Amino acid sequence: xxxxxxxxxxxxxxxxxxxxxxxxxxxxxxxxxxxxxxxxxxxxxxxxxxxxxxxxxxxxxxxxxxxxxxxxxxxxxxxxxxxxxxxxxxxxxxxxxxxxxxxxxxxxxxxxxxxxxxxxxxxxxxxxxxxxxxxxxxxxxxxxxxxxxxxxxxxxxxxxxxxxxxxxxxxxxxxxxxxxx
Numbered sequence: 001x002x003x004x005x006x007x008x009x010x011x012x013x014x015x016x017x018x019x020x021x022x023x024x025x026x027x028x029x030x031x032x033x034x035x036x037x038x039x040x041x042x043x044x045x046x047x048x049x050x051x052x053x054x055x056x057x058x059x060x061x062x063x064x065x066x067x068x069x070x071x072x073x074x075x076x077x078x079x080x081x082x083x084x085x086x087x088x089x090x091x092x093x094x095x096x097x098x099x100x101x102x103x104x105x106x107x108x109x110x111x112x113x114x115x116x117x118x119x120x121x122x123x124x125x126x127x128x129x130x131x132x133x134x135x136x137x138x139x140x141x142x143x144x145x146x147x148x149x150x151x152x153x154x155x156x157x158x159x160x161x162x163x164x165x166x167x168x169x170x171x172x173x174x175x176x177x178x179x180x181x
Contacts (some may be wrong), residue, residue: 027075031061033151034123037070043130047142049075052130052147054081056101060121061064068103070112078132078140080105082112089113098130110135116148123151 034057041052054070082103089102089111100115114128127149130142148156 016085017141024127032058033058033060033121034067035149036152037149037167038124038147041127041149043075043127043142043145045072045076045078045132046137048074048076050079051141052078052127055152056085056103056150058120064112064159065101068101070103072112076140078110078112079108080108082110086111118148125149 013161017147034055036055037052043050043052051073052070053073055067056065056070057067058065065085065087067081068071068085072079082105084104086102086104086107089100091099099120100113103112103114104110105112111133113133114127117126117128118124125148127145127147130145132140132142
């Protein structure tokens with residue numbers, strides 16, 4: 001009888017390991033966040049009004065920015081799509097600080113540096129500074145900056161029904177083995 005009880009508990013360990021591995025894999029997938037510019041993201045660049053749209057990814061595990069697709073819409077010579085990461089300017093900042101994102105326009109070679117007023121991994125991060133470089137008007141720095149970015153990836157939702165089924169199955173198996181003992 002004790003052999004059956006030991007066998008039942010021996011089966012619990014692999015089931016628990018599978019559960020933990022599944023939760024760890026789910027948590028690791030949440031490291032990649034997609035940030036999208038809010039509708040009110042604007043600034044003045046060299047006296048011209050610019051609207052900032054688009055998105056980029058940030059990996060909270062590695063601290064790497066990727067998939068830049070930042071668009072300046074307006075009349076300044078820097079208007080256009082900044083779709084290449086310029087990692088030399090990427091910085092996550094210190095604890096609770098913003099850091100910066102570097103992006104480059106594939107079509108013009110112009111560079112953009114965006115500094116943030118909040119920590120990455122947050123749901124919303126305000127814009128703090130935008131500078132553009134290597135363009136026809138020399139270096140330009142945004143004024144009257146407003147808006148920010150929002151994490152557009154849905155937060156992972158745990159599946160409590162799966163956990164309840166697993167826990168119930170383990171409890172049932174344990175109770176049944178006790179009765180036989």
